[in-house]
Amino acid sequence: MIKITQAVYQSGVEIKLHFSDGSFGVMDFSDILVNKTSLTQALEDADFFLRFFIELGALCWPNGLEFSAGSLYKRLEAAGKLVKPAA
Structure with a gap:
């Protein structure tokens, strides 16, 4: 099971996520905030x-x-x- 091992704020609504398999990527939460649910509005x-x-x-x-x-x-x-780690 994959887990997030580290989360680092980048800018705006972007967070760089590091995963337990050694991969990482910058998640842009803009698309999620567009939904404007009761939970996402706080973001x-x-x-x-x-x-x-x-x-x-x-x-x-x-x-x-x-x-x-x-x-x-x-x-x-x-x-x-x-970005996945090199084999």
């Missing part, structure tokens, strides 16, 4: 966005919003933004 506040943390390998915020490592991994991979 529009820059100070709140910066309060992300990793819990049990998932990316989380204090309001209960969380993204599994697998879902973020797949999004990055589909967008061609996932």
Whole structure:
């Protein structure tokens, strides 16, 4: 099972994610914020966005919003933004 091992703020609504298999990528949350759900609206506040943390390998915020490592991994991979370690 893939896990997030490190999350580093980049700029705007972008976070660089490092995964347990050694891969990494910069996740842009712009597409997710467009949905404007009750949980994602809080991320529009820059100070709140910066309060992300990793819990049990998932990316989380204090309001209960969380993204599994697998879902973020797949999004990055589909967008061609996932850098995998050399074999």
